[in-house]
Amino acid sequence: MSPVLVADGSGVSLQAGLPLSIFDPVYIGIDEFGDPVTLQLIYRNLLAGGLMDTGKSAIINLAVAHAALSLDCKLALFDGKQVEMGQWRPCAEVFVGPDIVHAISVLRRLQIMMDNRYSYLVACGRRKIKRTDVFVPYLIAIDEIAYFTTVAGDKKQQEDFSKLLRDLVARGRAVGIITVAATQRPSHDIIPTSLRDLFSWRFAGRCTTDSSSDVILGFGWEKKGWSATALSVDNPGSGLLIAENGSPRLVKTAYLDDRTCAAIAAYAANMRATASTHDHRTQRPVLVAA
Numbered sequence: 001m002s003p004v005l006v007a008d009g010s011g012v013s014l015q016a017g018l019p020l021s022i023f024d025p026v027y028i029g030i031d032e033f034g035d036p037v038t039l040q041l042i043y044r045n046l047l048a049g050g051l052m053d054t055g056k057s058a059i060i061n062l063a064v065a066h067a068a069l070s071l072d073c074k075l076a077l078f079d080g081k082q083v084e085m086g087q088w089r090p091c092a093e094v095f096v097g098p099d100i101v102h103a104i105s106v107l108r109r110l111q112i113m114m115d116n117r118y119s120y121l122v123a124c125g126r127r128k129i130k131r132t133d134v135f136v137p138y139l140i141a142i143d144e145i146a147y148f149t150t151v152a153g154d155k156k157q158q159e160d161f162s163k164l165l166r167d168l169v170a171r172g173r174a175v176g177i178i179t180v181a182a183t184q185r186p187s188h189d190i191i192p193t194s195l196r197d198l199f200s201w202r203f204a205g206r207c208t209t210d211s212s213s214d215v216i217l218g219f220g221w222e223k224k225g226w227s228a229t230a231l232s233v234d235n236p237g238s239g240l241l242i243a244e245n246g247s248p249r250l251v252k253t254a255y256l257d258d259r260t261c262a263a264i265a266a267y268a269a270n271m272r273a274t275a276s277t278h279d280h281r282t283q284r285p286v287l288v289a290a
């Protein structure tokens with residue numbers, strides 16, 4: 001019985017069943033016609049931007065919830081505030097709080113892993129990882145990019161963080177490293193165009209200026225009538241979603257409240273603990289050293 005996350009109109013509920021897969025589409029909400037909206041996250045990245053309280057953490061949480069319930073995905077969570085993704089901590093391989101030294105060392109490890117995976121692919125004569133590979137995808141979730149690139153640490157550390165992140169976002173996709181990130185400050189200094197364009201999926205929550213909206217969606221969309229300044233202040237979770245080579249569409253994201261997140265996180269952590277003795281590809285038990 002699968003999937004586990006079920007949309008019921010008013011949100012998402014948990015239905016016991018087999019694990020999800022990060023290779024499957026991720027449910028994020030509904031469009032203007034009430035039709036479900038899903039994102040294929042594997043081989044892609046997601047960027048969410050907008051003013052505070054517009055629902056950026058909510059969409060990041062949906063991606064993290066799906067990944068947590070996917071036994072074929074590991075999680076690396078970066079949360080300067082610690083509370084936005086704190087509930088997912090038991091499901092994560094690594095959780096980075098307000099510590100830039102830790103953040104840089106985790107990104108370096110992920111970069112080494114990425115390079116090793118590329119060496120493996122080269123040796124196999126392949127271009128990207130598959131569902132059946134022995135190593136699994138990684139979801140890197142960053143709740144506020146600007147915290148690590150402008151607030152924490154000194155200038156050199158912030159630059160190191162930005163460089164590593166850019167490399168992972170640019171090269172990680174083929175080896176299953178997916179980045180989902182949010183920022184309250186959609187400006188060119190935080191999200192330069194060259195970085196923005198590496199995110200195939202972009203979600204703009206309400207913005208104060210047309211140029212902030214264009215920073216997320218891409219230059220020129222405001223002139224074509226798509227600006228996140230037009231979104232209602234009373235409708236958090238509504239936003240403009242754009243895929244690479246696509247046009248923006250108005251969506252309303254599903255919302256996982258704290259209680260639901262806690263329930264899903266506990267379920268996923270338990271499933272992961274049991275599954276550590278199973279092969280993620282077959283769900284069959286594997287031999288573990290005594």
Ligand SMILES: Nc1ncnc2c1ncn2[C@@H]1O[C@H](COP(=O)(O)OP(=O)(O)OP(=O)(O)O)[C@@H](O)[C@H]1O
Pocket residue numbers: 050051052053054055056057058059184205236237238252253254255
């Ligand atoms: N899809 C949604 N449906 C209904 N309410 C929502 C939705 N998304 C967010 N909200 C409401 O808006 C509040 C703020 O959401 P969220 O924390 O995701 O915003 P944010 O943009 O990440 O804010 P910040 O930048 O301050 O972290 C939530 O606590 C919730 O009450």
